[in-house]
Amino acid sequence: MKRLICYLLFVTLTVGSACGQDAKPSWRATLKVIDEAGEPVAGATVVVSYYVHPPPGQSEAGDMIQGMTDVTGTFTASQTNTGSIGLSF
Numbered sequence: 396m397k398r399l400i401c402y403l404l405f406v407t408l409t410v411g412s413a414c415g416q417d418a419k420p421s422w423r424a425t426l427k428v429i430d431e432a433g434e435p436v437a438g439a440t441v442v443v444s445y446y447v448h449p450p451p452g453q454s455e456a457g458d459m460i461q462g463m464t465d466v467t468g469t470f471t472a473s474q475t476n477t478g479s480i481g482l483s484f
């Protein structure tokens with residue numbers, strides 16, 4: 396397996412809200428993976444995990460979006476109306 400040291404160059408997180416009491420937040424996260432030389436890493440596996448309000452009887456609940464970076468080393472994940480309360484990369 397090829398060894399790469401990858402750095403998270405930037406993360407852009409946009410949280411939007413809709414009008415109304417029952418509206419849940421939407422978010423978008425853009426990640427760029429680069430190697431130690433600052434070059435984009437295409438095909439890197441990326442995971443964006445997020446916590447959601449747990450169902451009754453559970454203390455935690457979450458979901459994730461997994462994918463691969465494109466030729467520019469970029470991966471974008473987004474969700475609408477998840478009720479998410481936290482993100483991790």
